Amino acid sequence: MSRRRHSDDSDAGQPHKRRRTSEPSEIEERLESLICRVGEKSNSSLESNLEGLAGVLEADLPNYKSKILRILCTVARLLPEKLTVYTTLVGLLNARNYNFGGEFVEAMIRQLKECLKVNMYNEAVHLVRFLSDLVNCHVIAAPSMVAMFENFVSVTQEEDVPQVRCDWYMFAFLSSLPWVGKELYEKKDAEMDRLLSQTENYLKRRQKIHVPMLQVWTADKPHPQEEYLDCLWSQIQKLKKDRWQERHILRPYLAFDSILCEALQHNLPPFTPPPHTEDSVYPMPRVIFRMFDYTDDPEGPVMPGSHSVERFVIEENLHCIIKSHWKERKTCAAQLLSYPGNNKIPLNYHIVEVIFAELFQLPSPPHIEVMYTTLLIELCKLQPGSLPQVLAQATEMLYMRLDTMNTTCVDRFINWFSHHLSNFQFRWSWEDWSDCLTQDLEKPKPKFVREVLEKCMRLSYHQRIIDIVPASFSVLSPANPVCVYKYGDESNRSLPGYTVALCLTIAIKNKASNDEIFGILKDVPNPNQDDDDDEGFTFNPLKIEVFVQTLLHLAAKSFSHSFSALAKFHEVFKTLAESDEGKLHVLRVVYEVWKNHPQMIAVLVDKMIRTQIVDCAAVANWIFSSELAHDFTRFYIWEILHSTIRKMNKHVLKIHKELEETKARLARQHKRRDSDDDDDDDDRSSDREDGPLEEQIERLQEKVESAQSEQKNLFLVIFQRFIMLLTEHLVRCETGGIDVFTPWYKSCIERLQQIFLQHHQIIQQYMVTLENLLFTAELDHHILAVFQQFCALQA
C-alpha cells in the first residue's frame, strides 16, 4: 500500500489550511521576516522603515514580547553586518517602552554568558559589539559599558590562563571601540585612558611565537602580515589620535537623536567573565591578510589605510556577509556588491582582498575552498566590466610574490587559479610570466606554473594544455599521462618475470580467477631469498612487480577499469601485500607504472587504503621513501598524504560514533526496563538482554582504541620521517658551509608546519609524546621552532 503525501492530493485536505491565517508560528515567521528584511533595498528610506517597524513591534509587544526578544537577540548574534540598523531599532523600542529595553538588555547578557560557556566566541564578539552600540542609542549607560570593559581587560591579570583567553577579551573590547569609542571617551575619559594603557601593556608583554606559522608571506614587503591584535591596536591608536572621529559606519540612530536622547538608559548588570575551564576552547590567533593599498587603484576612490579603523570595519562587515550567506552564492555576491559606501571606497578591491584573505587563511579557510572559486565567478558575472580586471591584477600580484608565499597558500592559489581558468577557456596572458622560464624549475614561480598546468590538464586533456601555452612554456607542460609498462616491449624479453607477465596477461584477458593467478605466480622466483619458501607467500618483490604492473596496464583505460581490477583481484593483492614490505612495494610499483599520471596514483592509493590492501602507515613511509625523493615537493604527493590522514581521522570518528550510539542504545534499554518493571526483581533476564549490547560495546571499545593507536602511530611516523629528512639536510648544509634555505628546505619545513596546522585538533592529544619523544631539546632549533610555534597557538 503506497503512502501518499497530502500535497499529492489535488486540494483535498487543504480547506482548513486556507482558514488558518493567524497561526502563532506564522506570526513569528512574519515578525522574523519583517525584522530581518529591514535595511534591505527599499523604496522608502531606512529611517522611515525603522520607524514603521518600531511602531509595528511596539503594538505587538503585549502578545508577542518573548518572540520579539528572541528574534532581536538572534539578529544581534547572527547578522552583525547590520549591527547599527538593529541597535537603532532597539533604541526606538526602548524610547517607547522602557521595560522592554531593560528586558532586552537582560536577554542579551544571558545570551552572552551562554555563548561564552559553549565556546561560541565569534558570536559572543558580535553580542559585545551590539551592546556597546546600544550606548550610542541611549539604551545602555556609558559608565556601565566602561565597567564591563574594565572587567574584560582585567582578565589579562589572571594567572595561569591561556594567552588566547586574554586575547579574546582584549579583542572584544578593542573591536567595539570603532562603534562606541567616541561616546565612551566623552563620558569616561580617565577610565578609558587607563584601559587603553593597560591594553598597551598587555600587548607589549604577550608572546607572539605563533605568528610566523600563520603568515601567508614570509616577507614584510609590500605589506607586513600583522598579528591581528597588533593591527587592531594600531587602528585604535590612530582612531584615538583622530579624536575618535569615525566616518564610515552607517549610524541610522543619528537621525533619531532627538527621540533617543529623551529615552531612559539602563545600566548593564556587573558582568564577571566566566572562569577558564578545561573545556574552554578559545579562537586561534590570526594574521591580517593585506594585498592592496591605495596605490593599486589610482583611478578610483582611495582605499583606507591599513591602520585606519575604516579598513577594520569594512573587512569585518564583508567577512560577516560571507559568513551569513556562504550557502547561497548569488545572494552572497549581491550582498557583497551592495555593501554601502560603494562610491567612497574601492569596493571591488576590498571584496577581492577579503575573499583571498579567507582562501589563504591559516590553518584553514572558514569555508570549503571551492566556494570561493564559485563566489568569485558570480561576482565577475555581476560586475563584468570591473571585477575581472581586479581579479587579474590580484593574480598578477600573487604571482609576483610567490617566492615568499607559504607553501600551503601556494597550494590553494594553484587550485583556485586552475579551476578559475577552466571556467574561462583557460585564457591567460602566459607570456607575461615568461620570466619564470629562465629560473631553476624548483623555484616557486616555475613550480607554480607547472602545477597550475597540471591541474588545468586534469580538468581538460593533455593536448588542450599544449595548445593554450606558448611554445616556450613546453618545459613546464605536464607529461602526457600515459602508463609505463615495463614488460610491454619485446625488447624487454630479458627482464626477469617477462614470461610470467605474458602468461598473466593472457590469463586475465581470459577472465582467470584469483586461484589461477596464484597458480601462475607460484613459479616466480624470489630475488631476495636464497632458501625459497614454497608454502607461504613471504615478501616477494618480483611477484608483486609482475602482477601489479600487468594488471594495472591491462586496466589502464580508465579509473573504473582500474577499480574493477583492484576489486576482482583483491585476494591476490591482500596476500602479496600482507607484510609491511609488501605494502610498500605495491605502492612503489603503482608509482612506476603511473608516474606520468599523478591523478591516477592518488585514486589508486585511495582505493587501496579503503579496501585495506595497504594501510595509512605504509603510504606515509612510501611518501618519505628515497624512490619518491624526486617528486617530494610536488603538490600531488601532499594531496595524497593529507587525504590519507583524513581517511584515518574519519575512520576513528566513525567507530567512535558507533560506540557512542551503542552505549546510548544500552542506556535507553536500561531506562525502559527501569520504568517498565519497578517491582520485577528479575536480574538474570536483564543481564541476558544486556549481553549482546554489552559485548558489542566491549568490541567497539577495543576497535576504537586500536584505531586511535593506529592514528597516533601514523602521525608519529610522519613526524619522525620529517625530522630525519630535515636533520639530514641541515647537517649537510652545515658541514658543507652552504645556505640552509634552499627552495627544497622552505618547501619541506612548510609541509611539516602544514601537518601541524591542518590536523591541529588531533595532534593536540599527542603533545606530551611529541615533546618527550620527538621534539626534544636536542633537536636542531630550525625544526624545534615549528613545534614551538604550534604549541604557542593554543597557549
Add this chain to the structure above:
Amino acid sequence: LRWPAGGSAAMCSGGTLSILRSDSYADLSQYRDQHFRGTRYDQERLLRKSCTLYVGNLSFYTTEEQIHELFGKSGDIKKVIMGLDKVKKTACGFCFVEYYARGDAENAMRYINGTRLDDRIIRTDWDAGFKEGRQYGRGRSGGQVRDEYRQDYDAGRGGYGKTVQCQ
C-alpha cells in the same frame, strides 16, 4: 574530542533565522524520475538522504577523470558512473557521481552545479541512487531523450539532434 571556537548558527537559546537557513542550491528540484520504481514519497525520501548526484549537459568527450577532478573539489568521491548510449555503449553526455558523505554532495550542488566542465555549463541534481540499467540513455536512438529532438547543433553532443540528423 574538542572543537574549535566559532559556533554554529543554531544555538541553545536562540535558534537560527530562516533567511540564514536558505539553501536553495541544495534543495530538491522539481524533477522526478518517471522510471522510478516506487511512490513519489519514496523517491523524495531517497532524494533527501542521497549521496548521489546526476550530472547533465556533459560533452560526449568528457572523461571520468575530468569528472573526478572537478567533483573531487567538494569531497571524497565513492564512485563515478558514466552515462552510456544504450546501443553504442559510448558516453552520451551524463553521469552519476556518488559521494561517501551527503554533505559533500550538497557542496557540489552549491558550488559545482552551474559552473563549467569542458567549457560547458553542467547541471547537477539529486539522484535517488544508481540502479543497474540507469546508466543508459532513454532516447529512442540510444542516447539521452534531449538529444533526440533538439534542433540546435552541439559539437560536443554529436552535432544535430537525432531526428534532425535523420532528415
